[in-house]
Amino acid sequence: MTTYLPSFAGGLMIGLSAILYLILTGRIAGISGIVGRLAEGALPWLNGAFVLGLVLGPLVYLAVTGAWPEVTITASLPLAVLAGLLVGIGSRMGSGCTSGHGVLGLARLSPRSMVAVVTFLAAGIVTVTILRGSL
Incomplete structure (x- = not known):
């Protein structure tokens, strides 16, 4: 059962962030759209925070687990x-x-x-x- 917990937690966080983004902006949390709007200067604080969260994800993983995510x-x-x-x-x-x-x-x-x-x-x-x- 514990094998699935990280995936389950990740899915919950993705769902929660998508719902919060929809509530806060009225827009879909699609990464290509968020990056495009950030490049256009639209809602830089919110779109920037979303992109920054994506970039900082591996650091949070390192802090929680003590190891870098395995990527090949x-x-x-x-x-x-x-x-x-x-x-x-x-x-x-x-x-x-x-x-x-x-x-x-x-x-x-x-x-x-x-x-x-x-x-x-x-x-x-x-x-x-x-x-x-x-x-």
């Missing part, structure tokens, strides 16, 4: 940069990212978010299947 990245730097750019372009084209559509969009039963999440999952499944040579 096997892709080369150019591939990681390309992937990041494609995700950014895709989130603009899809009017949001996985956090906005997947966390609050589904909770609000948004048809657009339902289609977006199914598309995200299908694209991920197809990509992994192709890259692992299982197709």
